[in-house]
Amino acid sequence: MSDTLTENSGASLLSQEVIDSYEPVIGLEVHAQLLTNSKAFSRAASEFGPAPNTNTDPVVLGHPGTLPTVNRGLVEMIVRMGLATNCSICKFSMFSRKNYFYPDLPKGYQISQFEDPICHDGWIEIEMPDGSSKRIGITRIHMEEDSGKSIHDLDPSASLVDLNRSGASLIEIVSEPEIRSSEEAYLYLTQIKSIVTWLGICSGNMEDGALRCDANVSVRKRGNEKFGTKIEVKNMNSFRGVEKAIEYEILRQVELIESGGTVVQETMLWDANLRQTCPLRSKEMAHDYRYFPEPDLPPVAITDEQIERIRNELPELAIARKKRFVEEYGIPAYDAGVLTDSRGTADYFEQATAKVLTKGGDRYKTISNLMMTEVLRELSERKISIAEFPIQPERLASLAELFASDTISSKNMKDIFAEMLTSDKSPKEISEDKGFVQVSDESFIEEAVDAVIAENQDIVERYRDGKTNLLGFFVGQTMQRTKGKANPKIVNQLLRKKLDGVG
Amino acid sequence: MHTNITREEVQRVAKLAKLRFSDDEIDSFTEQFNRIVAYVEKLNEVDCEGVEPMARVGKDITPPRADEPEKMLEPAEALKNAPKKTEGFFSVPKVIGDGVE
Numbered sequence: 001m002s003d004t005l006t007e008n009s010g011a012s013l014l015s016q017e018v019i020d021s022y023e024p025v026i027g028l029e030v031h032a033q034l035l036t037n038s039k040a041f042s043r044a045a046s047e048f049g050p051a052p053n054t055n056t057d058p059v060v061l062g063h064p065g066t067l068p069t070v071n072r073g074l075v076e077m078i079v080r081m082g083l084a085t086n087c088s089i090c091k092f093s094m095f096s097r098k099n100y101f102y103p104d105l106p107k108g109y110q111i112s113q114f115e116d117p118i119c120h121d122g123w124i125e126i127e128m129p130d131g132s133s134k135r136i137g138i139t140r141i142h143m144e145e146d147s148g149k150s151i152h153d154l155d156p157s158a159s160l161v162d163l164n165r166s167g168a169s170l171i172e173i174v175s176e177p178e179i180r181s182s183e184e185a186y187l188y189l190t191q192i193k194s195i196v197t198w199l200g201i202c203s204g205n206m207e208d209g210a211l212r213c214d215a216n217v218s219v220r221k222r223g224n225e226k227f228g229t230k231i232e233v234k235n236m237n238s239f240r241g242v243e244k245a246i247e248y249e250i251l252r253q254v255e256l257i258e259s260g261g262t263v264v265q266e267t268m269l270w271d272a273n274l275r276q277t278c279p280l281r282s283k284e285m286a287h288d289y290r291y292f293p294e295p296d297l298p299p300v301a302i303t304d305e306q307i308e309r310i311r312n313e314l315p316e317l318a319i320a321r322k323k324r325f326v327e328e329y330g331i332p333a334y335d336a337g338v339l340t341d342s343r344g345t346a347d348y349f350e351q352a353t354a355k356v357l358t359k360g361g362d363r364y365k366t367i368s369n370l371m372m373t374e375v376l377r378e379l380s381e382r383k384i385s386i387a388e389f390p391i392q393p394e395r396l397a398s399l400a401e402l403f404a405s406d407t408i409s410s411k412n413m414k415d416i417f418a419e420m421l422t423s424d425k426s427p428k429e430i431s432e433d434k435g436f437v438q439v440s441d442e443s444f445i446e447e448a449v450d451a452v453i454a455e456n457q458d459i460v461e462r463y464r465d466g467k468t469n470l471l472g473f474f475v476g477q478t479m480q481r482t483k484g485k486a487n488p489k490i491v492n493q494l495l496r497k498k499l500d501g502v503g
Numbered sequence: 504m505h506t507n508i509t510r511e512e513v514q515r516v517a518k519l520a521k522l523r524f525s526d527d528e529i530d531s532f533t534e535q536f537n538r539i540v541a542y543v544e545k546l547n548e549v550d551c552e553g554v555e556p557m558a559r560v561g562k563d564i565t566p567p568r569a570d571e572p573e574k575m576l577e578p579a580e581a582l583k584n585a586p587k588k589t590e591g592f593f594s595v596p597k598v599i600g601d602g603v604e
Contacts, residue, residue, distance in 0.1 A: 038572040
């Protein structure tokens with residue numbers, strides 16, 4: 001490999017060899033907005049999207065004399081997250097004040113946790129594209145309150161503040177710097193999303209800010225133990241955006257070092273339109289938060305009994321369920337991955353498989369096929385969730401069974417499925433109404449096959465002369481003669497036997 | 504051991520607190536800060552070996568409250584103390600950038 005010296009916008013001037021001689025070191029900080037009904041430290045509603053400043057109370061507004069209270073939902077949800085990510089849970093966990101001035105933070109400080117976060121020293125597993133898995137450590141997960149929203153583009157001379165989000169329940173999940181590529185960062189983040197949505201504690205949407213991600217990125221020469229200077233990258237608002245921003249930042253740092261420069265610790269903002277990171281004009285002393293123990297809130301205590309109860313209530317998570325689907329139902333890993341993309345579809349699949357009368361891999365595969373094609377297409381076209389899907393799992397199971405027992409063709413199955421969307425009739429009834437029932441009786445089919453052969457002797461001769469692609473013609477004729485009821489598999493077998501066997 | 508608080512440190516604290524002082528006031532605060540620190544430093548004489556750091560007196564714990572929303576303020580009521588407001592928003596001097604940490 002040699003250095004490419006031609007100017008090529010967007011591509012690096014460095015050879016892949018040089019780039020690969022550096023090892024990226026990445027840690028992610030993920031904020032997840034919790035689906036609590038009320039705010040973290042006050043009883044104002046936590047719903048999003050109403051008119052500005054409708055979800056406020058004196059605590060949210062930071063009025064003097066108000067005192068915070070801790071939301072039980074917040075504590076339960078963060079412990080759920082901690083246990084699902086193999087964290088140790090602190091039995092006594094203190095709150096701290098993080099001090100900074102910003103208009104969307106009326107108190108002038110954020111209630112957060114500093115010294116002893118409630119969850120610490122955990123890990124999650126990410127699945128690599130080659131099928132192997134990698135463990136990424138979780139340093140800590142702590143509780144805090146969200147800030148409000150400032151809007152800068154509505155009024156040319158002022159910033160406008162909406163405090164609906166102010167004080168909302170937030171958790172911050174901090175990873176160990178064990179992520180080694182932008183792809184691993186993407187996989188880690190999507191895994192976090194999968195966990196929070198399966199636990200039902202966060203919507204997992206990055207587009208609306210329910211899930212937010214900042215990345216600490218540095219590079220070092222491979223073989224070096226010492227970390228390079230890290231850059232904090234912010235402002236990514238999609239999963240792919242995080243991957244792209246980190247990819248860009250790695251290359252920027254390698255190029256800077258290779259050209260004799262030095263990486264200086266700073267915060268960069270990702271610009272999704274320019275597809276590059278730009279330095280944030282560093283506010284002087286921006287990182288002097290002067291944390292101190294929150295005097296208004298004694299520590300949160302959690303007992304072993306509470307931890308065990310929450311542990312017992314944890315659902316089986318996507319990654320474990322995917323493995324089990326492959327082992328238990330014999331479906332391909334790809335299918336299992338699609339079905340476990342959301343808890344709703346995975347539950348639906350298992351509700352359907354439980355209703356199958358004759359157990360067997362072909363039944364399960366048919367259900368999986370129906371879900372991956374027909375059901376998911378309907379959901380995306382109608383923009384509905386699986387919970388709102390009109391066909392109940394047991395009805396889908398009996399449709400799959402009709403097909404897998406050779407009673408109907410795959411085309412029939414799709415037609416019946418379409419009918420089932422608007423009808424409460426059973427798949428069998430619909431099939432009978434439409435006269436779909438597939439006939440596998442050999443003597444019935446043989447009669448039709450013999451008649452077709454007898455009527456088309458000229459074509460039989462051409463077939464036997466080597467035009468074997470004429471088989472399709474005979475299949476079509478036989479199907480027509482049986483009004484589409486003959487099992488195509490048997491039609492094919494009989495035709496081959498008679499056309500190839502004689503002569 | 505005596506800690507010395509410098510004028511620069513006092514200015515830095517003032518800046519973090521978004522407060523502005525005259526040179527005379529900074530001098531005066533520097534002198535006062537030093538006296539306060541010297542007074543508190545007496546605590547260094549106490550042997551704390553093996554004693555857990557304590558953030559608060561007493562062994563209270565926070566009783567968590569139910570996750571149920573309660574009656575809130577009407578937007579008009581919430582905005583009552585705002586020096587400036589625009590269409591239901593608090594209106595503040597222009598700030599650039601996101602304050603989310």
